[in-house]
Amino acid sequence: MSLHADIELRRGNLHLCAALQVEPGETLCLVGPNGAGKSSMLQVLAGLLPLERGRVELAGRVLDGGPRGVWVPPEARGVGVVFQDPLLWPHLTVVDNVAFGPRCQGRPRRMARTLAREWLARVGLSDECFTQRPAVLSGGQAQRVALARALAAAPSLLLLDEPLAAVDASGRTALRRLLRTRLFEFEGPRVVVAHQLEDALALADRIAVLEGGRVVQCGTAADLVAAPRSPYVADFVGLNCFTGNCRGGVVDLGGVQLAVVTPLEGPVSVTVHPRAVSLFRTRPEGSPRNIWCAVVEGLEPTPDRVRVRLGGDLALVAEVTPAAVAALRLADGGAVWVAMKATELQVVAR
Amino acid sequence: MSPVRRPLPGVLALVVALGVVFFLLPLVALCLRTPVARLGELLGSGELRDALWLSLLCSLGAASASLLLGVPLALWLARSGSRWCVPVRVLVTLPMVLPPVVAGVAMLLAFGRNGMVGAWLLQFGVALPFTTAGVVVAATYVALPFFVVTLEGGLRALDRRHEDAAATLGAGPWRVLCTVTVPMVGPSLRAGLLAAWARALGEFGATITFAGNLAGETRTLPLAVYVALEAEPDAAIVLSLVLVALSAGVLFALRRQWYPGP
Numbered sequence: 181m182s183l184h185a186d187i188e189l190r191r192g193n194l195h196l197c198a199a200l201q202v203e204p205g206e207t208l209c210l211v212g213p214n215g216a217g218k219s220s221m222l223q224v225l226a227g228l229l230p231l232e233r234g235r236v237e238l239a240g241r242v243l244d245g246g247p248r249g250v251w252v253p254p255e256a257r258g259v260g261v262v263f264q265d266p267l268l269w270p271h272l273t274v275v276d277n278v279a280f281g282p283r284c285q286g287r288p289r290r291m292a293r294t295l296a297r298e299w300l301a302r303v304g305l306s307d308e309c310f311t312q313r314p315a316v317l318s319g320g321q322a323q324r325v326a327l328a329r330a331l332a333a334a335p336s337l338l339l340l341d342e343p344l345a346a347v348d349a350s351g352r353t354a355l356r357r358l359l360r361t362r363l364f365e366f367e368g369p370r371v372v373v374a375h376q377l378e379d380a381l382a383l384a385d386r387i388a389v390l391e392g393g394r395v396v397q398c399g400t401a402a403d404l405v406a407a408p409r410s411p412y413v414a415d416f417v418g419l420n421c422f423t424g425n426c427r428g429g430v431v432d433l434g435g436v437q438l439a440v441v442t443p444l445e446g447p448v449s450v451t452v453h454p455r456a457v458s459l460f461r462t463r464p465e466g467s468p469r470n471i472w473c474a475v476v477e478g479l480e481p482t483p484d485r486v487r488v489r490l491g492g493d494l495a496l497v498a499e500v501t502p503a504a505v506a507a508l509r510l511a512d513g514g515a516v517w518v519a520m521k522a523t524e525l526q527v528v529a530r
Numbered sequence: 531m532s533p534v535r536r537p538l539p540g541v542l543a544l545v546v547a548l549g550v551v552f553f554l555l556p557l558v559a560l561c562l563r564t565p566v567a568r569l570g571e572l573l574g575s576g577e578l579r580d581a582l583w584l585s586l587l588c589s590l591g592a593a594s595a596s597l598l599l600g601v602p603l604a605l606w607l608a609r610s611g612s613r614w615c616v617p618v619r620v621l622v623t624l625p626m627v628l629p630p631v632v633a634g635v636a637m638l639l640a641f642g643r644n645g646m647v648g649a650w651l652l653q654f655g656v657a658l659p660f661t662t663a664g665v666v667v668a669a670t671y672v673a674l675p676f677f678v679v680t681l682e683g684g685l686r687a688l689d690r691r692h693e694d695a696a697a698t699l700g701a702g703p704w705r706v707l708c709t710v711t712v713p714m715v716g717p718s719l720r721a722g723l724l725a726a727w728a729r730a731l732g733e734f735g736a737t738i739t740f741a742g743n744l745a746g747e748t749r750t751l752p753l754a755v756y757v758a759l760e761a762e763p764d765a766a767i768v769l770s771l772v773l774v775a776l777s778a779g780v781l782f783a784l785r786r787q788w789y790p791g792p
Contacts, residue, residue, distance in 0.1 A: 254697040284700035
């Protein structure tokens with residue numbers, strides 16, 4: 181029942197070249213910057229985009245064998261897709277939208293509708309919506325219907341393309357919880373494109389990071405946090421990441437030098453947690469070996485802390501308490517002293 | 531709460547009023563010249579009944595033929611991406627610009643008794659010129675472009691991911707076409723049908739050239755008006771009024787389904 185995909189294709193500037201393996205009952209999250217090939221990947225798996233080279237295999241059955249091989253059309257794949265936008269058909273009622281899959285499988289209308297009602301109840305939609313047109317639904321409700329529609333067709337692989345993107349913040353938490361439950365029950369492999377760390381953490385067993393069409397890192401969230409392999413990954417998990425050349429305990433970042441504690445020599449990436457970046461109003465005295473003056477470029481409040489974006493010689497993020505923001509009189513464009521202990525900097529060979 | 535409606539600039543409002551008058555004046559003139567005393571007699575004439583019936587039959591026939599031929603054509607033009615699209619589109623839209631008489635002459639040369647296809651068709655006992663079927667063919671030739679152009683626009687505006695969603699749920703190409711594509715372009719399909727029907731109803735030049743002017747067989751309402759104009763102007767006015775009333779009535783009855791909005 182597992183999914184094996186080895187995908188290569190060119191599309192505009194994108195050269196997608198990636199391999200995936202997802203076991204039944206496992207959720208793989210695809211993350212990456214815009215244009216990295218995440219959606220193209222899902223389209224290939226769903227049969228909406230042909231491969232140039234490679235192979236897609238689900239439960240031992242070849243779905244796409246490349247240009248000269250087998251190609252199973254989307255309607256014969258049994259792959260359920262929830263798109264970024266709900267894409268409900270406006271001319272059908274909510275129930276008939278969900279009953280579409282069962283109808284395609286040859287079930288009588290009445291049975292298909294009964295099945296649709298069951299799925300709609302399972303995604304938490306109230307009865308009064310059933311006979312209405314999708315236009316009256318909120319973004320969150322519409323996406324629930326889209327999920328029910330995909331699941332009602334009893335697919336053997338489930339693909340979700342940023343299912344939370346079109347949902348406003350108020351509905352997102354509840355929908356994320358629902359997705360988690362429904363994904364957990366789904367027995368086949370699941371692939372989810374996520375844009376936010378919260379979504380990946382809530383849904384994924386493993387996270388694959390796509391950048392420029394390649395998988396740069398694949399592992400659990402803990403793996404990614406422990407050793408992010410690119411600035412994007414570090415940024416995604418909320419860490420600062422720099423790449424440079426290490427020689428004798430000093431990493432040269434092209435102009436800026438960071439003192440680190442490592443025996444490594446050569447190209448390295450350095451990560452540091454935003455909480456390990458200390459801020460001062462005046463030049464601090466004492467042990468930290470990395471001290472410089474930076475410019476505050478932005479303040480972003482998180483539930484319990486404030487993320488301070490710093491510019492100047494080195495762009496990075498510090499996390500401080502709201503009280504500290506007040507005490508340091510931090511404001512956009514203001515100057516602040518930054519200090520990092522060499523021992524807080526984690527160095528990994530590249 | 532309704533938003534504040536900002537009025538049009540004064541000059542534009544004036545042009546709007548002018549435009550309305552421009553459309554209204556001919557109708558008013560037609561109504562003023564109506565021979566009220568002879569109305570009953572003229573309306574009850576067998577000639578009018580025949581022409582009206584023939585017009586309805588042929589315009590509906592042309593609209594149906596446009597639907598059958600036009601849906602595949604519009605789909606192909608909107609989607610195939612073939613390099614033949616440009617020449618085919620020119621070919622299909624040509625009747626919109628061509629004088630209908632020219633269309634009639636060309637059709638006569640193709641489907642006439644001595645025409646390229648006409649002579650061959652005659653062997654099977656099928657004769658188009660100077661028959662009711664010929665009226666339908668001529669009307670279809672001039673009406674089809676309106677349907678194809680309108681529907682192609684609708685198809686191009688459709689988000690194709692709606693069809694992708696249907697395919698991933700197990701719908702084959704036919705099912706996608708019938709249950710998703712066609713219903714979703716419903717408004718353009720209906721607007722196109724209406725335009726094609728209206729064009730067919732008013733068709734004159736191609737009909738009289740290709741199908742002739744035989745009472746009860748090819749003499750539709752516009753042709754009857756033309757004939758009556760010389761022999762009996764009063765009858766021409768009444769026939770015109772019937773044509774106006776018929777068209778206006780249909781447009782008014784279908785206003786909600788075909789043109790949403792106030």
